[in-house]
Amino acid sequence: MKPKKTTINPSVFKSYDIRGIYPDDLNEETASLIGQAFVQYTKAKKVVIGRDMRLSSPVLTKKIIEGVISQGASVDDIGLVSIDAVYYATGKHGYDGGIMITASHNPKEYGGCKMVIKTDNGIDWIRGKQLYDFLKNKKFEKAATPGTVSECDIIPEFIVHILSFADLDKIKPFRVVIDAGNGMAGKMIPFIFDKLPCEYIPLNFKLDGNFPAHPSNPLLPESRVQIREAVLKEKADFGVIFDGDTDRLFFIDEKGSFIRADTTLLILAKYFLEHNPNAGIAYNVICSKAVPERVTAWGGRPIRTAVGFVNLAKGMKKQDGIMSGELSAHYAFRDNYYADSGFIALVILLMLISEHDQQLSETAQGLVPYAKGDEINLEVNNIPEVIKKVKEQYKDGEQDELDGVTIQYDTWWLNVRPSNTEPLLRITIEADTKKILKEKQTEVVDFIKSVFA
Numbered sequence: 105m106k107p108k109k110t111t112i113n114p115s116v117f118k119s120y121d122i123r124g125i126y127p128d129d130l131n132e133e134t135a136s137l138i139g140q141a142f143v144q145y146t147k148a149k150k151v152v153i154g155r156d157m158r159l160s161s162p163v164l165t166k167k168i169i170e171g172v173i174s175q176g177a178s179v180d181d182i183g184l185v186s187i188d189a190v191y192y193a194t195g196k197h198g199y200d201g202g203i204m205i206t207a208s209h210n211p212k213e214y215g216g217c218k219m220v221i222k223t224d225n226g227i228d229w230i231r232g233k234q235l236y237d238f239l240k241n242k243k244f245e246k247a248a249t250p251g252t253v254s255e256c257d258i259i260p261e262f263i264v265h266i267l268s269f270a271d272l273d274k275i276k277p278f279r280v281v282i283d284a285g286n287g288m289a290g291k292m293i294p295f296i297f298d299k300l301p302c303e304y305i306p307l308n309f310k311l312d313g314n315f316p317a318h319p320s321n322p323l324l325p326e327s328r329v330q331i332r333e334a335v336l337k338e339k340a341d342f343g344v345i346f347d348g349d350t351d352r353l354f355f356i357d358e359k360g361s362f363i364r365a366d367t368t369l370l371i372l373a374k375y376f377l378e379h380n381p382n383a384g385i386a387y388n389v390i391c392s393k394a395v396p397e398r399v400t401a402w403g404g405r406p407i408r409t410a411v412g413f414v415n416l417a418k419g420m421k422k423q424d425g426i427m428s429g430e431l432s433a434h435y436a437f438r439d440n441y442y443a444d445s446g447f448i449a450l451v452i453l454l455m456l457i458s459e460h461d462q463q464l465s466e467t468a469q470g471l472v473p474y475a476k477g478d479e480i481n482l483e484v485n486n487i488p489e490v491i492k493k494v495k496e497q498y499k500d501g502e503q504d505e506l507d508g509v510t511i512q513y514d515t516w517w518l519n520v521r522p523s524n525t526e527p528l529l530r531i532t533i534e535a536d537t538k539k540i541l542k543e544k545q546t547e548v549v550d551f552i553k554s555v556f557a
Contacts, residue, residue, distance in 0.1 A: 112137060116216070117236035119524035120229065120414050123207045123216025126160035130215050132167045138217065139171020139203075141239035146221050146230065148200035150178050152193045152258075154185040155205035156288050156349050157311035160215030165205045168217065169253060172203075176247030182258045184311070186288040186350040187218065188445035189262045194220050195227045195441030196265070202227070209321040209347040212314050225421065226441035229414045263295045269437070270451040275301055276458040278341040281356070283307040283331040285322070286315050287348035289446075296447060302454065305338050307331060320348040323432065332360040342457075342464040346446055351413075352433040353446035355453070357465040366391040369429030370398055370471045372449065375456050376426050377404040386419040386428030386436075388412070389507045390479070390519050390532040394472040410507035412524055417442045431479075475541040480531040480549060484556055487522045487529050493555045494520050494548075516544050520552075 112134045116124030122138060124130035142148065151172050155161040169179050177200075182193060187204045194202035201221040207214035219230040282304045284290035290309035297304050307330060308317040318327040322345045335343040335356050343356035355363040366387070373385045377399070386407040387395045396406035407428070409419035413436065416428035420442055428444075429435045436444040460467045484490050491509055498518065501511035508521025508530075516535035523530050531548060535541035 112236075112240075114236055114240070117232035119233060120231055120412055121208075121216055121218040122232040122235070123210055123214055125213045126164070126215035130160075130164070132163060135164045135167035136171040136174075137239060137244075138235065139168040140175050140244040141171075141235055141242070142168075142201065142203065142219055142230070143172055143175035143177045144242075144244060145235060145238045146201045148172075148177050148221070150180070150199050152180045152182060152190060152197070152199045152202045153205070154182045154187070154190040154193075154202075154258075156187070157184060157286070157313050158205075158207060158215060158348070159212060159313040160207075161205045161313070164215050164217070168203060168205060173251035173253060174246045175244065176249060176251050178251040179253045181253055181255050183255065184288070184291060185259065185262075186292050186447065188351060188440075188443060188447060189258050189292075190218075191220060191227055191441060191443035191445070192262050192265055193258050194222055195443065201230075204349065206349040208349050209319075209352070211319065220443075226417075226438075227443055229417070231414065259292075259295060263299070265440075266296060266445070266447045266451060267299055269439070269448050270455040272300065272451075272455075274458050275451075275454045277301045277303065278454065278457070279303045279305065279338065281305045281307060281331055281334045281338060281340045281343035283317075283322075283334075283343065283345040284309045285320050285327070285346060285348060286310060286312040286317055287320060287346060287350060289346040289350045292350065292447065296451070300451075300454070305334065305340060307334055315348075322347055322352065322354050328354075328356065328362060331356055332362075336360045344450060350446045351444050353450060354433050355464060357468065358463050359465055361465065363464070363468050364392075364472065364476070365429060365431045365433040366395055367468050367471050368433070368449070368453070369435065370395060371456060371467060372427060372429065372435060372452060373399055373404065374402055375452065377402045380426050383427075384420065384423050384425035386416045386423075386425045388416060388430045389510050389521075390431055390530075391429075392472045392474055392476055392534055393517065394474060398471065408506065411521065413444050417444075474534050474536060475538040476532075476534040477541055477545055480533075480545070481523070481526075481528045482531065482549070482552060483527065484529040484552070486556065490529060490552060490555050491520055491522075494518075494552065497551055516540050518544070518548060520548075
């Protein structure tokens with residue numbers, strides 16, 4: 105009997121991963137098909153699978169596993185873990201690929217997955233659109249012998265791997281507020297801090313896919329209110345807030361101020377360059393221009409990439425980079441199989457802040473001396489046409505099209521690009537002064553709105 109054709113929603117297959125509202129856009133049938141297609145696309149024989157605490161993750165995990173084993177591949181199910189545990193397991197052990205069932209920082213209605221394969225020098229990501237192009241209009245026959253499923257615990261050895269990136273003897277007994285946002289950091293942080301001299305003050309450590317405390321996206325201002333208040337009330341040394349699957353983290357200094365991710369990148373980059381002269385540091389097009397300036401001054405090689413953690417990993421591999429970072433707070437490391445890990449960034453930063461013998465606000469002060477506003481997002485019907493008009497309007501500036509268009513002037517620069525995950529036009533502006541920044545933000549936004557008004 106021939107298998108019936110599955111109806112799927114192409115919109116859930118994104119630039120980097122797969123995610124959509126469950127079960128309206130991403131349902132159980134599609135999840136099973138994803139598992140089948142992953143095996144056929146990668147030729148995998150053995151796959152490691154983990155999941156986050158989302159409401160949809162148990163059923164999506166079940167169906168993806170069913171799809172994988174139906175094609176004859178075997179599965180090691182590592183259960184509830186942070187996403188970097190799946191990356192570690194894939195890179196360290198004899199798996200052909202790994203799947204993490206997660207929708208990252210999206211609202212509670214969403215489900216999804218991120219997929220990686222083992223490579224000669226680390227791991228690489230299977231983009232959602234790649235998988236869709238492969239599976240559309242295909243029917244997958246069941247293997248004569250289905251694969252098997254085993255359960256295993258990767259966490260103990262993964263914690264050892266995380267801690268190996270820092271000299272634990274150098275870490276001071278900080279008091280740190282940690283907001284897990286009801287995500288997977290709530291499970292992982294106790295294991296990590298059990299090996300550290302620090303005290304952590306937990307916020308929202310209960311795993312809860314409803315995200316009752318605040319949205320899972322730490323970039324949203326409303327997500328940072330609680331941790332800021334807690335840092336000040338507890339007189340903590342600083343605070344750390346994670347997103348749902350823990351591959352991103354942001355710092356709050358002892359004054360309750362939010363530390364931008366490109367500042368954190370520079371703190372990390374200086375450490376890596378001190379120990380690895382002439383190493384490559386990858387950053388993306390919307391990071392502050394202070395990043396390439398300081399990396400160069402510190403004897404490193406700036407590696408400029410398009411936005412997106414997948415693009416940063418690719419840039420690191422191609423140009424012999426040792427680490428990378430971007431404004432969304434993904435920090436990836438060559439010695440972590442070129443994958444990102446919020447926890448590795450955390451333990452390194454704990455060590456560095458200890459060594460600086462300064463408060464976090466002092467360590468961060470002055471690293472990015474320019475005025476930079478938050479990313480501006482506009483809903484635009486014809487994004488390519490709008491970008492074309494922006495290029496014409498600012499044709500006297502120095503332009504490149506690595507990601508959207510970046511236009512440079514002596515005292516300010518502008519990047520306009522389409523979102524990889526939403527139907528939005530994203531606008532980033534940095535200037536030498538706050539006055540110039542405010543003027544240019546108003547000017548650029550008014551012009552773009554006039555184009556599609």
